Amino acid sequence: MKEMDKKYILFDFDGVIANTEESNAKYLRQALACFDITLTDEERSKLIGKNDPSLIAGLLSKSLKKVTLEEFTNKRRQIGNTYENSCMEPMPGLVSFIKEYRCKGIKTGIVTSTSTRLIIIALNRMNMMSLFDVIICGDMCTKSKPDPQGYLKAMNLLGARPEECIVFEDSPVGIQAAKSAGAFVAAYCGSGIKQDISKADISVDSFLECHEKIKSLIL
Structure with missing residues (x-):
């Protein structure tokens, strides 16, 4: 395996999975x-x-x-x-994006500051529960973002090394948490809210168009 090959993709929820x-x-x-x-x-x-x-x-x-x-x-x-x-819909192109990489053997997860009850409700409403191997929510952690605890918990459950993970985040605190955990971070800018993403490794505007930016990183 090359040093940069990634085998895991982790997502924040709010502003990344759904435009909440x-x-x-x-x-x-x-x-x-x-x-x-x-x-x-x-x-x-x-x-x-x-x-x-x-x-x-x-x-x-x-x-x-x-x-x-x-x-x-x-x-x-x-x-x-x-x-x-409220109406809950996944970000455009996200479901097909996740399914494509899961078919290639990539494992996926969510790391969010929102409570477990609300995230499970939202995922069930969007028929997305089966798309993730691990879900870490705010009430599962003693420290919240920008602390890396949530991402480290997800990596531990997946058996993943930090350098094997790509994280999609949209906020400065989320990006900092993922970077502190040692992951490669893609700043997702499709929510329409401008935020400081300067600490991310790359930025993507849409899941419909980000394949070219990450395909060289995937195992």
Whole structure:
């Protein structure tokens, strides 16, 4: 095997598997508005790719009356969420992309900061559960991205060495997590949200067009 040959492809979920970021922001804004809190674009950008309760606590501190994290979480459950209540579709070309490489013996996985329950619901709604050998979600880890823990867990379960993995990520924290885990990182830019992808190894605009950029890396 050549040093650069890859045998595993790992994906972030939000903004990579499905274009959920705009819908997630909509539901978050609705919940915050119940407590007279406005979400700015800058605040929203800081949340992308992260699962950090301290960031939500900071938003709640903007309310004129004290709002606990439990109260806010209950309100969010009442309002709904992208994964259960919105239209869910995989990114264009993604399913055929995954199937093509799985037919070549490549194993695939998901590493996301979103909770297991919501990811499983979303994958089932999109009929994609059978396309992944491993799924690591935010509540399976003690440390969230940009920490590499999630990617290292996925690699361990797959029996993969870091240098054998390609990771598709869309956010700076996700890219940093994958790079810290030792993987080759392709920044996916198809979600329509501009982010800092400078630390990625390559960038791709679409799963319909990225074969040429990665085919030389695949075993």
